[in-house]
Amino acid sequence: MKKLVIAASLALSGLAMSAANGYHITGTAAGVEEGDTVFLCEMQGFFSMVPLDTTTVKNGKFEFSGDFDGASTRFILPIHNGKNTAMADFLLENADIDLTISDDPKVRPIVKTEGAANKLQAEYNALMAPYDKEMEKPWSIVTDSVSSKEDKAKARVIVDSISDIKKSLNKVFTVAHIPSAYSDYLYVMNGSTFSAPERDIIEKKMEEGHHYYYFQQMLDEKKAEMATAVGQPYTDLAMPNPKGKTIRASEYVKKNKYTLIDFWASWCGPCRAEMPTVVKAYNLYHKKGFEVVGVSFDNNKAAWVKAIAQLMLPWPHMSDLKGWGCAAAPIYNIKGIPANVLVDSKGIIVGKNLRGEDLLNELAKLMK
Structure with missing residues (x-):
């Protein structure tokens, strides 16, 4: 039925509704003054606000312009003296949008648009x-x-x-x-x-x-997902190592029988919990031709380098320090970490998201 x-x-x-040529947001926010900062944000994770654009209040108003070929909830965060005076959500689309934002959290923003x-x-x-x-x-x-x-x-x-x-x-x-x-x-x-x-x-x-x-x-x-499935050629990655030198995963893939490209971050609890298993695998099989290349989703270099030392991870590491904006994320369709791909010396993916005993068992079969 x-x-x-x-x-x-x-x-x-x-038929599809025609969208305006980009979006143009104008608005006023209570509690801000001339020159104050206003952020356009999206929410990620558990109420984490990620700035997408920033502007300043001019002649009592703020403005944003851009292009978004869709519709999605976005947030305006006006800042005065280092503190946000309000948080207003609205539906972003390619249209002219005018917002009136109260400093009372119980009052919804007034949205005027023909979108x-x-x-x-x-x-x-x-x-x-x-x-x-x-x-x-x-x-x-x-x-x-x-x-x-x-x-x-x-x-x-x-x-x-x-x-x-x-x-x-x-x-x-x-x-x-x-x-x-x-x-x-x-x-x-x-x-x-x-x-x-x-x-x-x-x-x-x-x-x-x-x-x-x-x-x-x-x-x-x-x-x-299809391009990075088991049996497909892997895609090379190039990013700076902790010393700032750009390295490539291919440098290690071609020199070893099997290379685990391991996606992690210092702030990721499950990643840190998984590291003893990866270290164990490395110690067991490194001399037999097994390598690990760590690809970090950190955005704080000091935290990344500290975690490498704390967890005693001896293999090569790389990161573009862009957090979830890491170049590896769309290439390998990574929606959560820890994640990994196991690649053979010919550059073919032979395993994916191997964790715990699964990683150790797979390597035991491959490294006979």
């Missing part, structure tokens, strides 16, 4: 509003520490029922507006709620239309 609904919605899909994605977001929010309202009371019972187990269970049934309705509405809305920047955004935000057959239908339709930001990113990731 759901598949039929999805298919029917696809038949009603309109197609923002218009669709308003429609979507209006569609969901009655169900959000209906969910308030049972949700308050579910989260109330003094509610009885029986009351919580009854409220949970209601919450789950409303959630199922919202998921169905989200699917229909998403599909009905393909191709559009907002459907592209909704799909990446709620893709896990779609079944595999539904995803196949949606992605086929997206493939036929304009490739907005997130769908294009998805295609790029699939391409990278």
